[in-house]
Amino acid sequence: MDSTQLLKGVLDLAVLAVLAERDGYGYDVVRRLREAGLEEVGDASVYGTLRRLFKAGALNSYVVASDEGPHRKYYGLNDTGRRMYASYAGIWASFAATMASLVKEGHA
Amino acid sequence: MDSTQLLKGVLDLAVLAVLAERDGYGYDVVRRLREAGLEEVGDASVYGTLRRLFKAGALNSYVVASDEGPHRKYYGLNDTGRRMYASYAGIWASFAATMASLVKEGHA
DNA sequence: TGGCAGTACTGCGCAAACCACAGTAGTGTG
DNA sequence: CACACTACTGTGGTTTGCGCAGTACTGCCA
Numbered sequence: 155m156d157s158t159q160l161l162k163g164v165l166d167l168a169v170l171a172v173l174a175e176r177d178g179y180g181y182d183v184v185r186r187l188r189e190a191g192l193e194e195v196g197d198a199s200v201y202g203t204l205r206r207l208f209k210a211g212a213l214n215s216y217v218v219a220s221d222e223g224p225h226r227k228y229y230g231l232n233d234t235g236r237r238m239y240a241s242y243a244g245i246w247a248s249f250a251a252t253m254a255s256l257v258k259e260g261h262a
Numbered sequence: 263m264d265s266t267q268l269l270k271g272v273l274d275l276a277v278l279a280v281l282a283e284r285d286g287y288g289y290d291v292v293r294r295l296r297e298a299g300l301e302e303v304g305d306a307s308v309y310g311t312l313r314r315l316f317k318a319g320a321l322n323s324y325v326v327a328s329d330e331g332p333h334r335k336y337y338g339l340n341d342t343g344r345r346m347y348a349s350y351a352g353i354w355a356s357f358a359a360t361m362a363s364l365v366k367e368g369h370a
Numbered sequence: 371t372g373g374c375a376g377t378a379c380t381g382c383g384c385a386a387a388c389c390a391c392a393g394t395a396g397t398g399t400g
Numbered sequence: 401c402a403c404a405c406t407a408c409t410g411t412g413g414t415t416t417g418c419g420c421a422g423t424a425c426t427g428c429c430a
Contacts, residue, residue, distance in 0.1 A: 163387070164361065171364045181407050191360035196389045201408065203387090223406035224396040243365050250358050252299035253272065256279045257351050271416070289378050307417045309379065314416095331377035332425045 167246055168192060169203050170231065170239040173213070177230035180204055204229055212238050275354055276300060277311050278339065278347040281321070285338035288312055312337055320346050 172178060172186050184200045207213050212235035218226050231239065280286060280294050292308045315321050320343035326334050339347060 165388075168361065168364055179407075187364075190364050191356075192364075197407095198390070198409090199388045202389090205409090206387095220397085220406080222397065224394095224408070226407070246361065246365070248299075250362070253276065253354065254358070256276055256298050256300075257354070273417075287378075304418045305378095306380090306419070310417075313380090328377080328426090330426065332379070332423095334378070 164246070165195070165199060165203050166207065167239070167242045168195075169200065169207065170212070170235065170242060173229060173231050174236070174239055177228050179218075179226040179228045181226075183229075207235070207238075210234075210238075272354070273303070273307060273311050274315065275347070275350045276303075277308065277315065278320070278343060278350060281337060281339050282344070282347055285336050287326075287334040287336045289334075291337075315343070315346075318342075318346075 168187055168190075169183060172183055172190070178186065180197075180201050183204065184195065184197050187195050187200065204213070208215055208229065212231065213229045214232045215230075216228050218228055220226050276295055276298075277291060280291055280298070286294065288305075288309050291312065292303065292305050295303050295308065312321070316323055316337065320339065321337045322340050323338075324336050326336055328334050
């Protein structure tokens with residue numbers, strides 16, 4: 155992965171972070187991201203990201219019945235996903251540091 | 263501008279930051295961004311961003327002849343650009359903080 | 371003189387990301 | 401039985417960043 159990816163795909167990291175804490179299903183991940191501060195994230199974006207990460211082999215998935223609505227498709231990190239998470243987190247941290255120094259020098 | 267923009271358009275902020283320090287022309291902005299740590303930024307992206315920001319009314323532009331090659335099209339921030347820069351910088355800072363807390367809790 | 375490297379910019383077309391919106395389907399309430 | 405809430409899928413659109421090709425100007429060197 156080149157750092158091109160993170161100029162865009164920040165959502166991947168956010169979703170991985172949320173799932174690293176504990177498994178979750180789509181609707182739940184949306185709520186947790188919004189509570190964490192990403193208030194304007196669209197639901198379709200999250201579902202799309204989950205499908206993409208699953209397709210990339212980073213997540214496992216299992217269906218659980220629910221009392222309060224339709225079944226829930228849970229997702230969780232597997233080994234690949236944990237490695238991906240660690241990698242993305244590192245890349246993002248250094249990218250954020252770069253941006254911070256760039257912006258600070260211009261002193262806002 | 264909704265914060266959708268900064269999930270992508272981080273380059274806008276980077277270019278604004280570089281130009282806030284001092285005026286620059288395309289090729290020069292590319293070099294300064296790369297020196298600052300954004301090593302993989304494509305030249306076409308920067309030129310595109312400059313044109314976009316100019317079209318959005320954030321930059322002024324003037325042409326200067328050069329001894330070592332073709333003319334140079336300099337860009338600099340105007341009032342709109344400075345306001346935009348301050349605004350983007352704030353939005354990005356809070357976004358970065360949000361991401362940092364998300365990633366930290368999952369403890370990488 | 372011709373060719374090549376370096377500087378500086380433009381234009382085209384692509385892939386990916388995020389989103390809005392619409393649709394499907396299950397459960398519980400009045 | 402309509403309606404609200406939960407939960408997911410699919411479609412199409414806009415924007416971004418990029419690779420690549422092309423233009424053009426200068427200076428160097430054989």
